[in-house]
Amino acid sequence: MQMNEPQVWILIGVFAASMLGLLTVLVRQHDSMIASLRREFAAQFEGSQGRTDAMGALLVAQIESMDARFTAQLETMEAKFTAQIEAMDAKFTAQLETMDARFTTQIETMEARLTAQLETLDTEVANLATRMWGTR
Template identity: 35%
Template sequence: MSAVNDPQVWTLIGVFTTIMLGAMTLMTVQINRTIAASINGLRGEMIGRFDGVHGRIDGVHHRIDGVHHRIDGLHSEMNARFDTMDTKFEHLDRDVTALSRHIWRDTTGD
């Protein structure tokens, strides 16, 4: 068996160190790519879910706007009906006053 001299030992140490550093670099790059891909996938899923929630909120907002428009329409309709009733009550009050004056005038005149 032949003995390994000093330059050969240092060469073997250098080759081993280069292989180990290369393997560590390769593993680090692969882990970083895997983590980045996982984060990007999670980011895409979260954006999709947030968009879905945003769409639901917009749908609720549109329904609420529709309800507000209906309430505004009912409010206007009720105000118009109340105005009509006020007018009818004013006419009724005028007629009752005229009748009561007519009746009381007739009774006091006897």
């Protein structure tokens, strides 16, 4: 079968048109597949974002709960330690006052004894001086 030049050109045109049509169909199909994948990924990311937000809110709530419990425990411990320190301070103050009173009493007793002994010594020295040098 022999073809003349116009027939060859028609075959070339038909072939070019069919290739262009096929390319157009493939590009549109490819575009629709990409658009579908984009929508699917967007939906999955939105779902993941929602789950991530929910997990973040749960973590924040748990951390705030733990913070409140630790704060309460620390305040309780601080109150206990403050009460114990105040009790110890009161005991030490009472013991110091008792010791101060005892020392004051002992010092006063010793001072009275020393004063008495000094008066006796003064009298004895005066008697000795009178015996030795006579009365003047």
